[in-house]
Amino acid sequence: MLMYKEATNQTERIEHFDMPKENETIWMFYQSLKEMDQDDILEQLDLHPLAKNAFMNFSEHPQLNVYANHAVVSTFYLGSENYEPIRINLLIGEKYLIVMSEHEISFREQLVKDFTNNPEHMKHVSYMLYYLMKDIVNSYLEVVDQLSDEFLELEKSVFIDPQKREIGRDVYRWKTRLHKLRQYVEAEESIIQKMGHDDFEYANEESGFYFKDLLSSFSRVTTAFDSFKENLKGILDLQMSLKSDHMNRIMKTLTLVSAVFIPLTFIAGLYGMNFEYIPELRWHYGYFYVLTLCLVLPVVIMSYFKKKKWW
Numbered sequence: 001m002l003m004y005k006e007a008t009n010q011t012e013r014i015e016h017f018d019m020p021k022e023n024e025t026i027w028m029f030y031q032s033l034k035e036m037d038q039d040d041i042l043e044q045l046d047l048h049p050l051a052k053n054a055f056m057n058f059s060e061h062p063q064l065n066v067y068a069n070h071a072v073v074s075t076f077y078l079g080s081e082n083y084e085p086i087r088i089n090l091l092i093g094e095k096y097l098i099v100m101s102e103h104e105i106s107f108r109e110q111l112v113k114d115f116t117n118n119p120e121h122m123k124h125v126s127y128m129l130y131y132l133m134k135d136i137v138n139s140y141l142e143v144v145d146q147l148s149d150e151f152l153e154l155e156k157s158v159f160i161d162p163q164k165r166e167i168g169r170d171v172y173r174w175k176t177r178l179h180k181l182r183q184y185v186e187a188e189e190s191i192i193q194k195m196g197h198d199d200f201e202y203a204n205e206e207s208g209f210y211f212k213d214l215l216s217s218f219s220r221v222t223t224a225f226d227s228f229k230e231n232l233k234g235i236l237d238l239q240m241s242l243k244s245d246h247m248n249r250i251m252k253t254l255t256l257v258s259a260v261f262i263p264l265t266f267i268a269g270l271y272g273m274n275f276e277y278i279p280e281l282r283w284h285y286g287y288f289y290v291l292t293l294c295l296v297l298p299v300v301i302m303s304y305f306k307k308k309k310w311w
Contacts, residue, residue, distance in 0.1 A: 001028045002115050004122035011119045017041045017098075026096040027115060027128050031104045041098065045070075051091075058087040058102055062187035064194050069093065071202055073191060076184050077105055078139045080146060083177065085184055088136070090129070092202045097128045107135045126207035130214065133192065137218050140185065144224040150174075151231050158235060162242035171236050175229070182225045189218055256311055260298045267294060 002011050006023035016039055020026045030036035033056070042052060051067040059074035071092040076085035086105055091098040101108075114131060115122050121131055151174075158167055194200055196211030203211065271280065271290060280286045305311040 002026070002112065002122065004115075004119055006123065009119055011115055011122055017044065017096075019044055020095040024095065025122050025125060025128070027099075027111075027122060028096070029099040029101075029108050029111065031101050031108065033100065033102075036098075036100055045091075045093070047091075055089050055091045055098075055100070058089060062184060062191055064191045066201070075133070075136055075188065075191060077101070077107070077136050078143045078181075078184075080139070080142050083143055083147075083181065085181075090132070092125060092129065094202075095125065097125050097132070099132065107139070111135065124204055124207065126203040127210075129195065129202065130207055130210045133195070133211075134214060136188075137192075137214055137221070140188070140218065140221045143181075144221055147228060148224070151228060151235070155231075155235050155238070158239045158242065162239050162246065167239055168236065171232050175232050178225060178228055178232070182229075185221055185225055189215070189222055192218055252310075256305055259305075260301050263297045263301070264294050267297075 001014065003014050003020065004011050004025045004027075014026070017026065017028055028039075028041065030039070036042075042056075047055075047070060048067040051065070051070045051072050054065055054072040054074070062073075062075050064071065064073045071090075073090035073092065075088050075090065077088055078085055086101060086103065088099060088101045088105075091100075111132065115128070121127050154167070154170060154174075157164065192211060192215045195203060196208050196215055197203075198208060200208075267290060271278065280289070283289070302311065
């Protein structure tokens, strides 16, 4: 892929891997196991069997393992479209960094452009490792920004229609996905910590500061995922609160309507009794009196409710 020569401070493209000479570093990026096998790269390296096995097989979780002459890193790049992690294996040697992803990744060309325009970024294997990890961390930061927008829209939908059943399902789906992503985030943070540690043999004194700065940036991802979990709980609580408030308004309306009709029911029941002598029944204006009373009472009751701001 690219070779850096310290004598000229320039990078040049290479088609196949050959062991770097003095004052040379090599960066190779394969986007499939098949592509790497065509180069027979592992045959040229004195790899420990465990290191070879770790590099050839993609891990289910990010991890860093150090062997006799190499280090193998399993890391994850987060896609911004579906938030699915893309597994990447790194083989770190004294003068080379070999990268293999499980399928094509867009940021490979970005790294080629960066290393071509800034040859000093390939001066030491730790610098190449830093800029690679920086792009991976940026993928997490982009996902954090997108998730923030997603949850804001989800919160808005609660206010628009709190009765929508899909909201609860969406919250559960996001909680499940966040739990899985949070495990990757914790492991990635541990890897960056190890890379920035003084006893990591593939980092020099200067690159250690860069990794510590990268760790500081990545801490925003960890904090964001913790807050997202609380946000989802808050969204669910908000929906339940709005549903309860809606139900309370319905019950309040029904109660007030009942309060209006209870006196009318009493009047109808009173004059509907089968007693032989009820004076008002023989009164010439009795019907109009009861009718007027049935009209005035609701108006009085509703006016009282309005004054109390109950309606």
